[in-house]
Amino acid sequence: MSISGRLSRFARRNSARPEIDARRAGIGILVVFLAPALLIYAGFTIYPVLRTFYNAFHAIKPHGVVEFVGLGNFTALLLADSIFWKAVSNTAIFTIVATIVDVFGGLLLALCLFARAPLAPLLRVVWFTPVLMSYVVVGIVWVWIYDYDWGLANAVLHWLGLGAYEQSWLGHPSTALSSVLVAHVWKWLGFNMIVFLAALHALPAEVLGAAELDNCGWLAKLVYIIIPMLRATIVNLLVLSFIGKMMVFDLIWIMTGGGPLWSTETVSTYVYKRAFEWNTFDLGYPSAIAVLWFIIILAFIAIMTRLLRQRDRLEF
């Protein structure tokens, strides 16, 4: 048979087959493709979470001995642990302030770039670069900036003739938390900015154009048109930012270790200390803190999404 004959027979045979639907895979194929990811997820996420819940109700003794203590860990935590409450208070302040500043600061920067401010391409790179840096680098850089003797912060104050305001920024309970907060915001502003910038560029040009035709001023356009249309983005960033801040650890650990006098102690740093620095192998108590905090975060996320969700669908 000639080659052209073979090709035409092959084409006829294939055209007679039913259409293959890539979405309709057999159970075997599904298992093969999903199993590796599910196993990893189960091993490194589900099991540790379940184990933490289990530990929270037990005292973990050496060599695998566990003793059921019921709500004992939670009672001790809530009724007799003053450092825990200090950590909760610090984390709450940090989370609320940093979330608001991060999200709305990011929005302002994005608006600045969206309005094509001078040097916008350069500013975009400069503002986004800290996002790419690790917490360790950011922490070390800011510890240097805040150093009393050779830090940039005091040098600038001195240069401005404000020497009276020079101080040990990370060394005093009244300034330590806000100083860490500034470093944190510096790192994350750029992330929010880039997300907002993408959302701004996706806004329908007709709506913005119509507002301009109606002689709408820039503030009115921002308040009545842009922000309502960015609502979904704002809510998402608020929730994401909130979760991240409630679990803040790295930056605080590097910059202050929770001091001075527990003024920057957060729930996460306290969990770490209780687990690894308190001369004990009992992971029950730190697990109780982690579980309680997990439930609190979950509850707040539910409340936030309920309060901030879009009730009326925008049409444009």
Place this chain on the structure above:
Amino acid sequence: MHACFAMRSVAAVGLVTAAILGGVATKASAQNVTLEVWSHEADEPAKVAFRELAAKNLEKSRPGAKVKITWYEKNPLFAALKTALPAGKGPDVFYLEPDQVEYITASYVIPLDDLVNWNNIEPWARKVWTHNGKTYGIPQEAYTNELYYDKDALKKLGIALPANGQLTQAQFLEVAKKARAAGMTPISQGVGDRPYPGAYISGEALLRKLGPDDYQKLFTGKLSFADPRVVEVLKWVKELVDAGAYPKNFMTLKLGESHYYFYSKPGAVTLPMGSWYTGRAFVPEDKGGQPEKFPLGIMQYPAMDGGACNQCKTSAIGASFVINAASKQKELAAAFLNAMSTPEMGKMWIETVYLQTGIKADVKNFSGPHAAYFTELMDRQKGVTYFIGSPRDMVTGECKDTFAQVLNSAFPGGLLTVDQAVQMMNKSCYKG
């Protein structure tokens, strides 16, 4: 028949080969063993060289044995151990310090009494690791708390040190005031990355004022921090703090930076530090070490008015090694501990690390570029009564955390009054 013969031949060859390979494998598994060691102090070349040499010596004496040392920083090492040991894993041998008694109470380390050659270890150092009649660690590094000073700076202030090298508490306060007036930092110290250096001055003062017994009671919860003698000491420390004794960046200055602050920039009159100061100072200047001609001196911590033991001094054990209870090669692990603890290795430790050791070493004459330093260090040990153990060895849990936050950091950092410090320490530590 031929086929049958061929099959039998193949089977025979197979069996013989399997037997040979099996034999080789058995022999190999008996001899080729790897001893896992986890150690801190990766950033101290002399200590790294010391332990690597001990590993090589063991490998030479035990063909087939290999020692694999993994180097850690302190905090990651203990975080790794606290997860590995409860899972029945971890290295055969690991670095530990005497204040970490939880490893002993949890039985994650084994008694070494019958495994190690204790003839090579100083009895006083062994005692530090003895709990309920059993010894759990090989005390490698020993140190004393010293008060280093810049001889030229002290001369500039017009202060002469008495022959015994010990100023009174009033004289030391005078040094601080004079130094500040002259634009010098009296005491280089920082608590940016350690939970103890800020308490050197108050700790040594309390030891001298209270004497060893009451000092121990204070840090084991049997004596109140409101005791008038303790309050008196804290008031003196507060006077030092108010006189500007510590650097302005005390709260964030790191341990290594405080060394550099003392001998290079900007310079300070004194540096309270464990005698392991040398580990960072005696490296080349371009690697952050002390300048070659730096006029380093050692004075005794000040004598306290009415002190119960002004000749007292803290001596403690630092770097030590223990054997994991889950190790399958305990005998080889003990051989490694012995390899690190011979008199020759003890001599090498002193001559290269420039630091005391718990290993018995017969070193009467010191040689090398820092011989004068070591001679002065030994002179400062004459007539001294040692208190073995630092406050951190005695406190645990919440008290340990409060010690780090209060006596180490906030109090010398000028953030607390004496009353506040007493109240906070008592709340967490005093069990009376």
